[in-house]
Amino acid sequence: MLPYQSLEEAELALGRALSVAEKLWFQYSAQKPDFILHCHNILFAMLFYTLAPLPFVFIGLGWFKNMDKFKIQPKVKDSFSNMFKCYKDVMRSNVFVTGPVQVISYPSIQWIGIRTGLPLPSLAEVFWQIVVYFIIEDFSNYWIHRMLHTKWAYKNIHSVHHEYTAPIGFAAPYAHWAEIWILGMPSFLGPALVPGHITTYWLWFILRQLEAIETHSGYVLPWSPTKYIPFYGGAEYHDYHHFVGEQSKSNFASIFTYCDYIYGTNKGYRAHKQVLEKAKNLQDPSASK
Ligand SMILES: [Zn+2]
Ligand SMILES: [Zn+2]
Numbered sequence: 001m002l003p004y005q006s007l008e009e010a011e012l013a014l015g016r017a018l019s020v021a022e023k024l025w026f027q028y029s030a031q032k033p034d035f036i037l038h039c040h041n042i043l044f045a046m047l048f049y050t051l052a053p054l055p056f057v058f059i060g061l062g063w064f065k066n067m068d069k070f071k072i073q074p075k076v077k078d079s080f081s082n083m084f085k086c087y088k089d090v091m092r093s094n095v096f097v098t099g100p101v102q103v104i105s106y107p108s109i110q111w112i113g114i115r116t117g118l119p120l121p122s123l124a125e126v127f128w129q130i131v132v133y134f135i136i137e138d139f140s141n142y143w144i145h146r147m148l149h150t151k152w153a154y155k156n157i158h159s160v161h162h163e164y165t166a167p168i169g170f171a172a173p174y175a176h177w178a179e180i181w182i183l184g185m186p187s188f189l190g191p192a193l194v195p196g197h198i199t200t201y202w203l204w205f206i207l208r209q210l211e212a213i214e215t216h217s218g219y220v221l222p223w224s225p226t227k228y229i230p231f232y233g234g235a236e237y238h239d240y241h242h243f244v245g246e247q248s249k250s251n252f253a254s255i256f257t258y259c260d261y262i263y264g265t266n267k268g269y270r271a272h273k274q275v276l277e278k279a280k281n282l283q284d285p286s287a288s289k
Helices: 007-014 020-029 034-051 054-060 065-070 080-104 106-112 123-148 151-158 177-193 198-215 234-247 258-262 267-283
Strands: none
Touching: 007 020, 034 080, 034 106, 034 198, 054 065, 080 106, 080 177, 106 177, 123 151, 123 177, 123 198, 123 258, 151 177, 177 198, 198 234, 234 267
């Protein structure tokens, strides 16, 4: 909730005219309690985990035959009932697990100082904060994920996420409730260490969801803008981790590739890629030239 009663009052307090984005933000947020703004993340999770995987669902159902060549595990066929079951499970955990995490995290969000007022952050501030959030998330997620692959944690917690050996977009947040809570922490860590505006906080969670959906989509789309991000792992990278399953000693990082490179946990994937490359060259010798 903003401490100004009108646009004029806000402009007077800032000592300048408001930008168009700031006027829109004033109109949207001025009368809303900060708690309600914070809880928007629950709605975003429901919305993006419903809509963003849909293109991959349609491709998986065979609606766009020319897209089949981009499937990472072409022998695996996705059925509607299987995808719908995954979607229902994910929505249920959004309501009963992720939602409560967002609600109970509100006091800590207040404490760390996520601001809701004016001025809005500059684009440069938003960009660099999101970059930092992704780096912190990736590094912390890497180590937690490695711990989840120890015998007890895998059997009792992480095996749920690995039920999909050929992941689908809906399966990105499909996991044991304890894993959702544990792996939720790295997502809060970035904003906790480098607090910003709540719009940056929203954007961070949305981008993180979109990244996870693409990573679990089961497809490598050649026009995806994410392939221009330095050290970005992407769908093929994480798909291999699911493909190997419990025995996987490779590709623990969720976003970038450098942690696996530095800590030597990409050897299985590199060997796998070499085998695929050789097979491709045998089928089409001109491809290696
Ligand atoms: Zn895993
Ligand atoms: Zn996964």
